[in-house]
Amino acid sequence: MEKSDVVIIGGVACGCKAAATLARRKPELEITVFQKEKELSYAACGMPYFASGDVESFQALTETSYNVVRDVGYFKNSKGFIAVTESEVIEINRDEKKVKVKNLKTGDSYDHGYDKLVIATGATPKKLPIDIPKSDRIMPFTRPDDAKNFRKLAQTGGVGNALVVGGGFIGCEVAEAAASLWGIETTLVEMEPQLLPYALDEDMAIPVGKEMEANDVKVHLSTAVTKFELVDEDKVRVTLSNDEELEVDYVFLCVGVTPASHLAEAAGLEIGENGGVKVNEYMQTSDPDIYAGGDVVESIHQITGNPIYLPLGSIANRHGRIIAEHIVAGEDRFPGVLGAFMVKVFDLNVGSVGLSQQAADEAQINANSVWASFVDKPDYYPESQSISLKMVFNPEDHSLLGIQGVGKGDIVRRIDVFSAFLQNKCKIDDLLNFEHGYAPPYAEALDPLYHLGTIAKSLENGFEQDSPGDDYSEGDFILLDVREPDEVEALPFKAKNIVHIPLNDLEEEADKLDKSREIVILCHRGMRSYQASHILKAAGFEKISYIGGGTTLAVKSLA
């Protein structure tokens, strides 16, 4: 029986990272990676962009920056470890410290011994609770062949319309790929009442749905597929839970993934409640000679301390290094996850990190939210774009809990900075002390996080915000729109009792408003409404609040 110092099952993100780091840290180690597929270390997250045609060839996803394919030869010569492809590990024998490997080309099986074992088997698509006819027209989107299959059909003009099942981030990326690049008439269905559930609160997901629809993707929320039927070789008839029927050329099953932990489970390793392999902070499983990392493991959330399943390539890579360090006797620990996430939906940048209001509520953490819209550079600077942010924090101890962002402007910068603040367990005041890199081509003089900090503090002085996700068209309040007349004309807001007084006239005209009525203030981004709240409060008004993020976020009530 052959034997390696370290055997790694899976050669994509975590597996290859662990192997390469091990080889660098201790060149004398013999390391063998078994990979089920032909491709090694491919950029799985780039598949939607290959499917769309943004990325020319699949090979680009398997190449280094200098156009060398990351194949068996590359890993041997440049990275110092052995990769064996098209070889599936079908059994782990912990007592004898060996794995059974099946050569998928020949069908033969053989044993391979290990001192340390790393399970990096990734994830598999979740199964829908309905029958799915076997067809290359109804496919998940998790493996290279899925992307290649779709692109081949799309390229030959074989897909006129398509259905995307699932509005998570892969579903959103795939919908964009289909609709924008191939001009495919695309429909997306999502069981939850919002797109990007779990990552965003519902109010922050509304602009995402608007963007989909502005780009001709039909979106059905709170809707499930109840039936798939093959009409003929090229057509699928789909029945939805709202009794609608559609016939499409292609169905993407993007209902999420689940840890590919069967091998670990069969070996008797401890499995978490979400199906992921349980690991400690060194990424060791319940068997200290066996590590696991990447999409197969359960993570611990840094804020809640609760288990969470977070299959992301960025985290998988970091797992790989921690595993390698611990095997060579390092003391590095994985700190748990914060859930940082980004997705591009047509021209909209969307991201979040930490807890949403909903996630905080579910974890029974005292949480409050503030919203605001900004520009990512000063208004006067060319190409300035809007960004809207929602920040979640603990109103009691002022600790930061999370942020969500959506807009055509630079969202990822604020997600990343906020992630650094969360990692350091920061408070609202730390945002006010943040020193950002300022020059007009990059930022406004005060950073959006600074403003969110002051808004959060203003809640304590009685300046209330309303969620931009609410419906303002009806209700027992006066909606005070403090925008300028040309803004109101360009972007009317629908509300029954609407009054227009530009901010600059408000102090003078405040007596036109009925002090006994509840007043909800609105502007373009929220900052003028905040100022208007102060003016009205100073004028003796008591029942006032304003819509966080202004018309930029409150897109539901726009005409």
Added chain:
Amino acid sequence: MEKSDVVIIGGVACGCKAAATLARRKPELEITVFQKEKELSYAACGMPYFASGDVESFQALTETSYNVVRDVGYFKNSKGFIAVTESEVIEINRDEKKVKVKNLKTGDSYDHGYDKLVIATGATPKKLPIDIPKSDRIMPFTRPDDAKNFRKLAQTGGVGNALVVGGGFIGCEVAEAAASLWGIETTLVEMEPQLLPYALDEDMAIPVGKEMEANDVKVHLSTAVTKFELVDEDKVRVTLSNDEELEVDYVFLCVGVTPASHLAEAAGLEIGENGGVKVNEYMQTSDPDIYAGGDVVESIHQITGNPIYLPLGSIANRHGRIIAEHIVAGEDRFPGVLGAFMVKVFDLNVGSVGLSQQAADEAQINANSVWASFVDKPDYYPESQSISLKMVFNPEDHSLLGIQGVGKGDIVRRIDVFSAFLQNKCKIDDLLNFEHGYAPPYAEALDPLYHLGTIAKSLENGFEQDSPGDDYSEGDFILLDVREPDEVEALPFKAKNIVHIPLNDLEEEADKLDKSREIVILCHRGMRSYQASHILKAAGFEKISYIGGGTTLAVKSLA
């Protein structure tokens, strides 16, 4: 004598911010701002973009996002305070708590009393130690009239060539404005041996000079102006310290600014060694009833604890809030500065935060540097651009000290994130635990800061880097270029003893190299060289090092 609760001298960034925050926090306060110029609260940092024509009208720099000019009426009606323009405060009488104001339109003077006084008088241009003939062709670039004057001349075709004196960030911005937008033949002289001194180390400034020259700006380093002469009304003859003479249509004096602290000094307030007003963490001067903020004060560096002069609009605004909070009895403190800074130089984004190696050395802080180049999105993703970073850290306690970035890609994000890490006094390991917002349109799976962290740690395992600013064309070493043949052909590197072995062939061909010689490794971004160092080390080589950041940063030795 009129009297206000709070009198503020200066109505640009700090002054107006303090006034607006005060009015919000305590509407019953009477607040008066005296402003020397006609314009209030103009975006001074936007002036280079007005000068260039990127920003259409100067009014855009004085308007809100909804096109309302920030004038006396706006501040009264929307912000709740009184601004008095074209009125210069010429004396502070601390005993009687009053200021003497000169109405610049009428020439009359009058007294105005205060309970609390805020000095926000900003900065004035530094003076050169030579005679400067009076001419609208030799002008600083700090006040609105300077920008308007230049633009008027440029617009009428009156400027064919120009000289920029000073290679700090204003000088760089102005050089770009002149050369790129108006097609003016532009020369820049800088006394120091590098552009952007103090902000960048010399090795990081070299690509900035290259970018200038690629855009037809002639750059003379280590060069001063020794003489200005007016040839006729429209021409200036300039003599340089290298004895060169040039005749130009316009001279920009961008040699920096100095605190406009004469008023404070005359009032007997304590002044720091760099000329800025000394303040405590509440922004109080040596007289507790007098505050100062913005470009007129001395700052304290958060890392060194030393005084530093940092005139930036972003910091001025934050000063304004701290002052207002303390006047209304808040307990917020200004934490000192980190020196975050950004500048766009043609297509290059340049920034830094914290200490450079040079600044750390000068402050006698134990410091070491690492360099690396990256892409801001995966290589396979469209519009991926390169970024190069230099990180400074303390090799003893592993604390982070600073970062500098230059490249066509997204630099500001890393400056901002690093600033958050510096604010939290983080260490190298914190970079390895950073969870960034990842998706291919935004980032690679592992963040550049993660890689810098691993490189910094690798120094301890004996993997040495060389500065990309060094000259590699000569020297007693073998330069091992591990790039692919097509890369070498496209971008040849000049070195006397150069050997080309692509990384993938290195393990096999290592014996071609002489183990007794010093070997310096080079690639495109530095990561392959790092890997090559491991391969050579495993093969028994001892005298190896590699050029940090690769050919992307080491532009000096490119053919």
